[in-house]
Amino acid sequence: MPGDGGFARVIDVLPEMLAALGETGLMVLITVPIAIVVAVPAGVLMWVARPGGLRPAPRLYLVVNATVNLVRSFPFLVLLIAMIPITRLIVGTSVGTLAVTVPLAVNAVAYLSRFVEQNLLQVSPGVIEAATAMGASKRRTIWSVLLVEARPALAGSVTIMIVSFISYSAIAGLVGGGGIGDFAIRYGYYRYETAVMITAVLVMIALVQLIQLAGTLTVRRLDKRL
Amino acid sequence: MITLTGVTKRFTGPDGPLTAVDNVDLHVPRGSVQGVIGFSGAGKSTLIRMINLLERPDTGSVLVDGEELTTLDEESLRRRRTKIGMVFQQFNLLENLTAGQNVELALRVAGLPKAVRAARVAEALAVVDLADRAGSYPSKLSGGQKQRVAIARALANEPSVLLCDEPTSAVDPRTTITVLRYLKEINERLGITIVLVTHEMNVVKAIADDVAVMEDGKVVEHLRLDGSPLQPRTEISRFLLDDELRLGPTDVAAAKEARRAG
Numbered sequence: 001m002p003g004d005g006g007f008a009r010v011i012d013v014l015p016e017m018l019a020a021l022g023e024t025g026l027m028v029l030i031t032v033p034i035a036i037v038v039a040v041p042a043g044v045l046m047w048v049a050r051p052g053g054l055r056p057a058p059r060l061y062l063v064v065n066a067t068v069n070l071v072r073s074f075p076f077l078v079l080l081i082a083m084i085p086i087t088r089l090i091v092g093t094s095v096g097t098l099a100v101t102v103p104l105a106v107n108a109v110a111y112l113s114r115f116v117e118q119n120l121l122q123v124s125p126g127v128i129e130a131a132t133a134m135g136a137s138k139r140r141t142i143w144s145v146l147l148v149e150a151r152p153a154l155a156g157s158v159t160i161m162i163v164s165f166i167s168y169s170a171i172a173g174l175v176g177g178g179g180i181g182d183f184a185i186r187y188g189y190y191r192y193e194t195a196v197m198i199t200a201v202l203v204m205i206a207l208v209q210l211i212q213l214a215g216t217l218t219v220r221r222l223d224k225r226l
Numbered sequence: 227m228i229t230l231t232g233v234t235k236r237f238t239g240p241d242g243p244l245t246a247v248d249n250v251d252l253h254v255p256r257g258s259v260q261g262v263i264g265f266s267g268a269g270k271s272t273l274i275r276m277i278n279l280l281e282r283p284d285t286g287s288v289l290v291d292g293e294e295l296t297t298l299d300e301e302s303l304r305r306r307r308t309k310i311g312m313v314f315q316q317f318n319l320l321e322n323l324t325a326g327q328n329v330e331l332a333l334r335v336a337g338l339p340k341a342v343r344a345a346r347v348a349e350a351l352a353v354v355d356l357a358d359r360a361g362s363y364p365s366k367l368s369g370g371q372k373q374r375v376a377i378a379r380a381l382a383n384e385p386s387v388l389l390c391d392e393p394t395s396a397v398d399p400r401t402t403i404t405v406l407r408y409l410k411e412i413n414e415r416l417g418i419t420i421v422l423v424t425h426e427m428n429v430v431k432a433i434a435d436d437v438a439v440m441e442d443g444k445v446v447e448h449l450r451l452d453g454s455p456l457q458p459r460t461e462i463s464r465f466l467l468d469d470e471l472r473l474g475p476t477d478v479a480a481a482k483e484a485r486r487a488g
Contacts, residue, residue: 124316124318126314126316126318127318127319127320129280129314129318130312130314130318130319130376131331131335132280132307133278133280133307133310133312133389134307134308134312134331134332134335134336134379135304135305135306135307135308135335135336135383136304136335137304140334140335144331144334144335145320145331148320148322148323149320149321149322151322152322222322223322224321224322224323224363224364224365225321225322225363225365226365
């Protein structure tokens with residue numbers, strides 16, 4: 001039943017919209033921890049191995065660096081499709097919310113790794129040098145100095161990643177990923193139910209504002225520089 | 227006690243190879259204060275950083291308390307460094323840790339158990355009269371207070387040597403006096419050997435027993451500061467000792483003078 005049913009339709013599709021929100025939540029809940037767990041070490045690795053780093057390893061740096069760039073060069077839609085065989089291997093299927101988390105996670109890891117590396121490069125080299133002069137091991141320098149000083153910036157990067165994530169998850173709707181973005185496309189674009197689409201977009205605006213607010217508050221709490 | 231013998235360090239700069247430190251010998255007796263003075267690029271900062279091997283000399287020997295550092299493996303060097311304190315021009319405190327946590331970091335690095343750390347932190351901060359600011363983050367401290375926290379951090383592991391790389395170059399003249407008073411007190415009371423790098427003659431005159439004057443990577447002269455009148459032999463020493471800023475005539479003034487004469 002395509003066509004514009006006005007805002008009265010919003011009530012009808014409310015359960016579906018809530019389900020879509022739940023799917024978005026699920027995608028975030030699975031992907032964000034994976035992204036953090038993989039991207040922070042990857043970012044640290046690039047920081048450590050870079051030329052002039054704590055323990056330069058030019059070849060390793062080149063490989064990680066190129067891999068991160070490679071993943072980031074894919075338009076997300078193409079990555080999504082290109083990864084179908086791998087997704088099927090990991091999740092057993094290439095459709096549905098769970099399947100979509102695979103390319104989403106890969107994409108998030110690549111972006112967040114780069115963010116992390118950039119955040120770490122902002123840490124004052126003087127502080128790292130002070131740690132070395134103190135007699136700190138490389139591991140200690142990373143854990144107790146580098147990551148401590150980068151903490152507020154890292155929280156900011158994770159926030160940016162989660163927000164851009166909501167936009168990526170909409171594209172994931174193409175392979176039945178679900179989620180609130182996909183919901184907006186389905187009703188707004190395929191069914192011309194403008195009112196429903198507008199409502200979904202408003203929900204997303206609220207969602208992004210909330211995430212950003214939570215992120216900003218976290219950064220403010222962590223950052224002791226002011 | 228510190229003995230540098232024939233240390234040389236070369237860098238590849240933007241204008242080709244550069245000998246930052248050129249075959250320098252330096253002996254610093256235990257419990258003394260050694261000043262190192264020179265202009266920017268004279269190699270003084272590289273020299274002090276070779277004492278704890280932040281810069282590894284290309285050639286030469288670095289003896290600290292009778293132990294050769296250049297041949298130590300990474301782990302031994304790490305342990306050795308906990309007994310060589312260092313303070314920097316820019317303080318280099320962790321901004322996201324309190325003053326107390328900054329000091330405690332040095333103790334954690336040295337592997338001290340938690341039970342004894344709190345007392346040692348309080349002790350170290352008390353030396354610089356900042357025991358009451360243990361809970362303050364560096365952003366809430368003045369430049370002088372930050373440098374004092376950095377000094378407390380450098381002292382926490384009871385080092386035998388304290389390296390000071392331009393410790394007063396980022397603070398105002400009054401704070402300079404405060405910082406130097408603490409360093410002097412630390413040297414006298416705790417018997418810690420101090421090496422202090424600066425470009426200000428007044429700073430070393432206030433505190434050092436001997437000043438090594440550096441130019442182009444070499445120590446060109448030693449000035450003994452034992453109260454007897456200084457007799458600088460080199461031009462650079464005379465320049466550094468002259469605390470008046472002589473600008474010389476500007477181009478405009480010179481042109482005016484020429485017009486009047488012509």
